[in-house]
Amino acid sequence: xxxxxxxxxYKIIEKRQSxxxxxxPISGHATxxxxxxxxxxGPKLLIQFQNNGVVxxxxxxxxxFSAERLKGVDSTLKIQPAKLEDSAVYLCASSPPxxxxxxxxxxxxxxRLTVT
Amino acid sequence: GNSVTQMEGPVTLSxxxxxxxxxxxxxxxxxxxxxxxxxxxxxxxxxxxxxxADDKGSNKGFEATYRxxxxxxxxxxxxxxxxxxxxxxxxxxxxxxxxxxxDGTTLTVKP
Numbered sequence: 001x002x003x004x005x006x007x008x009x010y011k012i013i014e015k016r017q018s019x020x021x022x023x024x025p026i027s028g029h030a031t032x033x034x035x036x037x038x039x040x041x042g043p044k045l046l047i048q049f050q051n052n053g054v055v056x057x058x059x060x061x062x063x064x065f066s067a068e069r070l071k072g073v074d075s076t077l078k079i080q081p082a083k084l085e086d087s088a089v090y091l092c093a094s095s096p097p098x099x100x101x102x103x104x105x106x107x108x109x110x111x112r113l114t115v116t
Numbered sequence: 117g118n119s120v121t122q123m124e125g126p127v128t129l130s131x132x133x134x135x136x137x138x139x140x141x142x143x144x145x146x147x148x149x150x151x152x153x154x155x156x157x158x159x160x161x162x163x164x165x166x167x168x169a170d171d172k173g174s175n176k177g178f179e180a181t182y183r184x185x186x187x188x189x190x191x192x193x194x195x196x197x198x199x200x201x202x203x204x205x206x207x208x209x210x211x212x213x214x215x216x217x218x219d220g221t222t223l224t225v226k227p
Binding site for chain 2: 031033035040041042043044045048050055056091093095101102103104105106107108109110
């Protein structure tokens, strides 16, 4: 079975520019997560979708970050405008429906963002 | 809120040594607990999990037991190999599926 796909793998932008990341979860996985992982830290949840509805976006900086999951499949995460502190790896993960939190997450390879 | 605390690294061991990486958590209710591993140049992948108190997760010689009384989920392996060198993350999921990760522990195993 195909894994979680993400693109691009690397992105370098200047501060105040915009950037978008794309994620295609494993087929049939209802739950999709976006994480920010700063070097030396664990992944920090930005937003969680269940199908195409938002379950949790309490840690998403909504003044500059936005995310959508159209038709409950692919998802995009956007940063506009970017700041230096947004330099990180952005991870997408998915998990099967049901399970009440007991299912593990399947991670994509991540997008490494550098803001200069 | 929920939190996961891992022992700080890096940890350096000789091959065949015993490994323990401590993990404690704070959460409401009864979360599921996970260990994920990230090998050099690869993405995060599940190592093992436990979904209720006293469950033991195991995989590839690694084990961890869900201890509700001490809110812990320590990772152990009796004899590490060079190929176990990686970053290990402890994580929890609430019943609603909300995830919290620790900051990771880097393990280096020397031959």
